[in-house]
Amino acid sequence: MDFEYDRSVVAKVEAISSEYDEKYWREKCRNSQFPDEYWNSISKAGLFGLMIEEKWGGMGRSLLDLALGTQETAERYSGLGSYLFLSGCLVSTLFAKSSEEQKSKILPKLATGDLKISIALSEEKSGSDSTSLESKALKTSKGFDLSGSKRFVNNVDRADYLIVFARTIPIENSGKKSKGLSMFLVPASSPGIKKKKLDKLGMDFINNFDIEFHGLHVSDDDIVGELDNGWYNAVDSFNLDRVATAASLIGAGRLAVNDAADHSKKRIVFGKALGSNQGIQFPLAEAMAQLITAEALMLKACSLAGKSQNFTNFANLALLEAESAASYATDRALQTFGAHGYYKDYDVERYWRDVRVHKIHPISEELLLSVIAERQLGLPKSF
Ligand SMILES: Cc1cc2nc3c(=O)[nH]c(=O)nc-3n(C[C@H](O)[C@H](O)[C@H](O)COP(=O)(O)OP(=O)(O)OC[C@H]3O[C@@H](n4cnc5c(N)ncnc54)[C@H](O)[C@@H]3O)c2cc1C
Structure with missing residues (x-):
């Protein structure tokens, strides 16, 4: 496990993380505030583009960079505030099978930290058993209508979009519960989404929500990755x-x-x-x-x-x-x-x-x- 390793990216993460000391994270958590200043510093340095290809404005770096950068962030005072760095970098990887049009619309903005995207997968009846989820996407002439509910979703109040997992083939016809699922890109502020903030034990710098949506319209272009193959x-x-x-x-x-x-x-x-x-x-x-x-x-x-x-x-x-x-x-x-x-x-x-x-x-x-x-x-x- 010898690495010939260029530490330039990790050194950047390290330098930024060192500016936000334990007092900063203590205050953010005590006041249940999102750490905007930290997010903006990471954004300005282009570090949310770590896992994004250079042609979409990213850095095209490796999992090793992400892991070591995350570890440095955590060790240099943020603790699990490092979650924001890792999730901000990783969400781009959900677009690996997306169309070039969708990549060009989303990835450059993720790279600059101008977009925040949360993932809405868990449901009341499908927590651990996630692929038994019941949210549905019904095909219409103009796209899909999404209906269902999700639990425990991070950062809905700050996110620009949610990636909502929904069933596009009924479970009885899909052959296997992990088949027939699709991911949809949905504006988090859609009027059709009802949200309820949750109280939780820790991670006080981020809010979590239960959400509900009925007949929420999305277009065919809002599918993330491949139809029916989302899982x-x-x-x-x-x-x-x-x-x-x-x-x-x-x-x-x-x-x-x-x-x-x-x-x-x-x-x-x-x-x-x-x-x-x-x-x-x-x-x-x-x-x-x-x-x-x-x-x-x-x-x-x-x-x-x-x-x-x-x-x-x-x-x-x-x-x-x-x-x-x-x-x-x-x-x-x-x-x-x-x-x-x-x-x-x-x-x-x-x-x-x-x-x-x-x-x-x-x-x-x-x-x-x-x-x-x-x-x-x-x-x-x-x-
Ligand atoms: C802080 C926080 C943030 C989260 N953020 C998100 C988010 O952004 N988006 C999202 O979609 N979800 C999110 N989740 C949900 C999370 O990913 C899990 O889906 C959810 O925690 C599963 O919890 P549950 O209560 O439904 O567990 P259950 O499925 O009810 O399971 C309860 C317990 O039983 C155990 N268990 C279940 N089945 C078995 C088995 N066969 N054998 C042995 N043990 C078993 C489980 O491990 C668990 O400990 C978040 C959760 C938390 C706590």
């Missing part, structure tokens, strides 16, 4: 997301462990530095070892992707290990801070709340384990 068009993007999410967790875990180590050097308890006790050192050292193990898996996934080899197994392994390592890291970091850590004067309670999401989203721990059991141990598919 298969999206799968590559989901795999990239798992690797970048692993990187984000690794960065967030390191941030928490480093914070805890610093605190333990300064805090005097029983007349000596807290961090001089092995009972404090060992969990932090163990957390760091787990984060580095997850990082090795994440880099292996990037290396395979860079050689155009299948990286799905390593994407799953990296995410599983990273979510476990980051959860352990933030938990032990909070323990190191003691009562101080439970209060919002420090950041560690936020790191702990934030990383918890990735045991559930974008794919849960259980589903990852099921996929690994099936693909790597040859056990029967359990869902």
